[in-house]
């Protein structure tokens with residue numbers, strides 16, 4: 360029998376098989392939660408955004424208050 364856990368979406372009690380965190384209905388949230396995608400976002404922030412001085416300047420400007 361497959362290991363299951365409750366869907367992590369708020370108010371959702373569907374059971375999902377590991378290693379998924381969300382049921383089919385909330386599968387779009389899995390993308391946000393997955394560590395792999397967190398790394399992709401980090402890579403985007405550190406590499407793509409800083410690939411040249413102009414872009415880095417823009418990014419730093421966005422981060423200021």
Ligand SMILES: [Zn+2]
Pocket residue numbers: 366367368371372373381382383384385
């Ligand atoms: Zn769900």
